[in-house]
Amino acid sequence: MSGGAGAPVLGAVAGTGAVVPGADDPGTTVPPRWQTATTLGPIGFVAVDRADSDLLHAWLTHPRSAFWQMGRMSAEQVRAYVDELVADDAQDGWWAWLDGAPIAYVETYDPHRLVLDAVAEIEPGDLGMHLLVGPPDGAPRSGLTSAVMGAVIGFCLADDGLAAARVVVEPDVRNTAVHEKNAAAGFRVVREVDLPDKRALLSVCSRADHARSPLGPGHDAAPHLRPDAMAAAHRHLVAKTVAELSHERLLVPEPVGSRAPRGGRGQFRLRTHAADGAVDYTFTAHVLDLEHWVLDEPSIVRTVASSPAPLDALALVNELQPVLQIPAALLPTYLEEVSSTLAAAAAKHVNPGPGSQDLLGASFQQTEAAMTEGHPAFVANNGRIGFSLADYEAFAPERGSTLRLQWLAARTQHTHLALGAGRTPQQHWDEALRPDERRAFAARLRARGLDPADYTYLPVHPWQWEHRVAITFAPDVARHDLVPVGVSAHEYQPQQSIRTLADRTDDTQDYVKVALAIQNMGFLRGLSPAYMRHTPAINDWVADLVHRDPTLRRARFEVLREHATVGYTGDAYHGTATTNPYRKMLAALWRESPVPRLLDGERLVTMAALLHRDREGEAYATALIRASGRTPRDWLRAYLDVYLRPLAHCLLAHDLAFMPHGENLILGLADHTPVRAFMKDIGEEVAVLSDRPLPADVERVRAEVDDTEKALAIFTDVYDGVLRHLAGILHVDGVLDQDDFWAEVGACLRRHRDDHPDLSTGVDLHARTFAHSCLNRLQLRNTLQMVDLTDQSSSLIYAGQIDNPAVRA
Template identity: 65%
Template sequence: MTTTAPVTSAAVTSGSAGAPHGTARAGVPPLTIEPVDPGRDSAALHSWLAHPRSRFWDMTDRTPQQVRTYLETVVSDPHQDGWLGRADGAPAFYVETYDPARALADVLDVEPGDVGMHLLVAPPTGEPVPGFTSAVMAAVVRFCLQPATGAGPGLGAARVVVEPDVRNTAVLAKNAAAGFRVLREVDLVSDGRRKRAALSVCTRADHATSPLGAGYAGVHDPYAHLRPEPAAHAHRHLVAKAIAELAHERLLVPRAAGREGWWALETPGGRARYTFAARVLPLDHWLLDEATLTREIDGAPADLDVLELVLELQQTLQVPDDLLAVYLEELSSTLAAATAKRQRALERGGPTAADLLTATYQQTEAAMTEGHPGFLANNGRIGFSLPDYQAYAPENGRRVRLVWVAARREHTHLALGAGLDERTHLAQALSPDEHAAFAQRLADRGLDPDEYHYLPLHPWQAEHRLPVTFAADVARADLVPLGPGGDEHQPQQSIRTFFNLTRPGAPYVKVALAIQNMGFLRGLSPRYMRDTPAINDWVADLVAADPTLAAAGFTVLREQAALGYTGDVYHRTPEPNAHRKMLAALWRENPVPRVTSGERLATMAALLHRDHHGDAHATALVRASGLDPADWLRAYLHAYLRPLVHCLLGHDLAFMPHGENLVLVLRDHVVVRAFMKDVGEEVAVLGPRPLPAALERVRGVTPGDEKALAVFTDVFDGVLRHLSAILEADGVLPAARFWSLVAECLDAYEADHPDLARGLAGDVDLRAERFAHSCLNRLQLRNTLQMVDLTDQSSSLLYAGQMANPVARAARTGADRAV
């Protein structure tokens, strides 16, 4: 018989059902399996086969000599083997294994590593031993599946195949208990005898998770991350983050706890009490020492639990009753992702902060673990199953093939940026083989490829939405599923954006993904996509023509092409709905071709990343650069803050410049320039400057104090606050010195552009003593289904009074004295 591993003549000890391998079930003696010896074993086999219980072997009338001849035939055949099983040394069962490619090729799609199996258990000679047949079945299946090792021989099968008679209900039940799955019923003929058989297969995972298997201990446990240690670690981190960020947003008010630097937080009613050590830095940033955090319930020590914390604080946090469970589910999903990251670190380590100094762009992208630094429930992904999370979560770094659909032209709109025609777009979006294959598949169905556009879908979207939500569109061939593409992609931190790993330099692809994540359903609006390339062209041209931005190396990654499908019934309903945002895509420029020798790309989120040891990548960069920390920070601020300030003050232009929306270019571990991305959905013009008519949707005229929030909220509070805390905690740069360098950057800008120091309208003051404290978690807690109205974001914001500006002129004078 052909097997995947060599089989020796040594016996193999096999465990019994539900017990660890090599151990025996209570009352069942040890079981061993060895090659059959026709001369020695034929008499025993004859007596077993003659028993009425063995009738399905169709050998009850065989003579002893015929049984011996049969065994000799089995042993001499290179495509099958016979095995004798013993119980405590006494013959107790017989196993035949065979090559299904020869015996079942007509009825089975044979796969590499398939092994066929027949089992005969000796009739009991005395009182039956409870569980004996189950133990034998478990031992035999494990013997077939386990590789040959020092612990004993095995066949190393990838899959075991059986074909019992459909009338043999006892064996069918035992097969099911061992993990066999019936593929279908088939008719088989052997030695002139015909039977109706239940063709069945069992993989290692099937058996391990079956009633006769060892449970998830027998295979990689998909729930291994949901155990006490990784859960406790994740709860501690999330409770600490919750207290720190919600105190920052002034929803929670910790009180001094007696000792200097120690604080206490009591929940309403005083039943729960949290104590911790923390320092309060500029911008009301709570630098909380996670290791010191404790919880008490009615004075007794209690485990930290972020879900319980939200329940305890619901009244304070003002989470609506009807949305509490939704928020808790997003938070639970965030917890699950955190435990998975922790378990992966425990099992495999993973890249350290120092490793990332030489990591590729995509290695860095996959190494990020925190998500948004300010949001507590930042990994919601409601709609993903565990396999979906494992396949598509960016921190897992898996390779993904997008699924393509042909969308009828009359129901779609392809928008192309300057310098791009449809032919060039297709050459960038599809490989030649993909393009040819998709056109042929349409032609094979009698459809004209020229009547369709090619639209990529997230695999999850293709599985969960295309055949159900858009069933009618598929049925009338307005949407034609084409299957997976050939290019492999890696999901980015923004989860619905993909980087092409197969064709270097190919555009990013951003697709719709109808899961709930961080307060939004992650769709893409075909209506918005129509104007996206034009908006990007306008912004890119403005940026490229500006000498100040050019000097800082600040550029835009344009979204050059966008495609949206609107032929569905949901686009004809009276009210807008999320279903209108499920079939659209855009293609964005790739930064890789734009870097030169000696330069390295990294997501800006990496500056706020701590590895599984707690080491910060920003600290590693500063130390590896060899620069004074102040000079390293100056370089970063020149590449990041200065361009954003100039865009706001010189052009009334605001981006969404958080960590995942900036791609940094580093040389010798120093930030030298930056790419801005995700422009079409998030850029805003905050003044009355002239705009092409198609771009009017990005205009949002606001007063100067609100314009300034584009820097105060999105840059100071959203990014620099967290970076300052990391450098302070690691002893790299005190927070006061950090903010004095930020002020220095603004001073330099004002000196170079005195006419723009307060913006085009003279109403923006980035050196004001205080500014409105716009809060992110408050938005999500108020409505976790839709944090803000994307068509009117300004009116959706929530404020918690005002914050002292750490770069105010008066504040800076004091800070300079302090350093």
């Protein structure tokens, strides 16, 4: 092959009346190897044949082909050149054709074997390319060279073309015209290289580079951010905003006409105000027990000053600001969280995942990734402030992607490792790290002149390493208090609790939960090393209590223990006078997987799935009940026995409260029916609500409250947080009337009371009313930190009393 330059430009050709070179019969046409549309018409590519030597000789010896350095070759030499080209499996020649005439000659080659074989930057999948646009023949055609260049690069990169990962060119450094055209096609300059016959400008072009370039086909950097997807996201979030803020009594939609019968559907109007005048929202909705609103999304109509207007969740927040009273300095933060929630909803609309029927046979992790709603009560529930678009693609749970943990070696004198009862450091590291990982990490420390015995290993999320550790903790890395030693051998999948990662290489292995310093739903999602010190002991205490209780054993209620934690405190932020979010950026824990505990015929599903509707509006809970073959009340009774009954028993018998929302429970199903429950996220979200004796290292979870507030662990967290949403789904779907639903809830608690006549407690779960605790009001009050984690009780906001639907008059 010649050492000619990549993409010399000779000029335009008229190209009329020519035939395909290499065809035996000048009147026949050889089908192109690949063809693409351009602004000048379709350009196709045909392999060079030995019969093309004379035409190629004329092109190569043209004065404007000087950079190919073949101008002195005879016709015989060109024939020999073509013979060598056709016979060599490391290179190919191609004609580019437009309007029945050759307009360019292209050579492609394997750079690992020819021309660039000694250049270090060449990667697997690279394809070398030279381009010669034909000599002038008639009037020039505007845009021809650009059209040819775009077509050639497309041919090289297309899966049905030459399928290169990157195209590599090495034009002469003096060929400035080609450099300009290469840049327009997406080539990035690597460096100047010395080749046998020239000094060349090595440049590469990937598929993404070309797609985004002026000569490429174009690349939609955010395909989900399109009008139809965003309109669907706005409509859904407007419906949820009106529903949840009405539930929290911040909004009072007025009925239009006569009020619908209890549990039935009625028409309502909500009036707000904007700069352009009065804004009206009209819609139909069910208003169910617990003041639960279910809006019919297609029915929502918005008018501004009596004129139709599109639905806009951000506009709605601004219109409601006089009612919501978000602190002015924090309103933009809340709007950003709403915007991010909209972006995620639009992405889910474009990539909806499996339908609810499909989920009946899906794996645990497939179901986990299929969830779309986030927290059922919070309006801004997918904030993830700090994630870029690429971060969302890589790390959002609904993307279903996997990642590898970044491992750090943290100097042990600034690090603590806490372990559950009976566990040793050797046992922990034998399970947390594979032998290849440990050997590699130790070798990398020694290569820096460091002793592995001085270090404790700490896993971090790849986002955390990129955005926090390497920047916010740069001094710690520089002084080798934190040393990056490599990535995990196993792959992990983000769970709905975005910091929690499931081992996808071996699902029997522990989950890993890490700090992730993004702002989401009113909190910076960190992990506190201070909290981590006592987490294994708290988990051991809770797990032992649950295991020893016969009622909980019969209910098959179990906890997934967080049995190992690690935290780093050697940074400057731990030297400040007061606590701050930066102290929560370098810690991790290991949590048991439920997979080894499953019996034959059982499968796992996140409890959040019970509140899931797919893009077509089909509810997973409805699909489960119908697939189970049970009556709806029988199915519900089975669910309550593994969910509500054990939670109520923990509260009534042990003053123990969990945070039992959908993300924090995993259900075991058999024949599509709940048969067991696994409680997780123990260390951060469990509380003992009395003065009962506790071990010293469990004392952190004590939160003494009176009996009325204790009952809210069921009324707020279970009834309002989970069951009202499930009741609404089943009622609206016509599966189970809300009266029957709440009758089963009341019956479940009465059965527990009857089964434990000697249980003495002042907590009344049969009260006719209870305090109406409001979650969105917390986030609206402080979008950066909803509650004081050290005194959550005093942070709560109530909106009066609400009727208990499980107790009918």
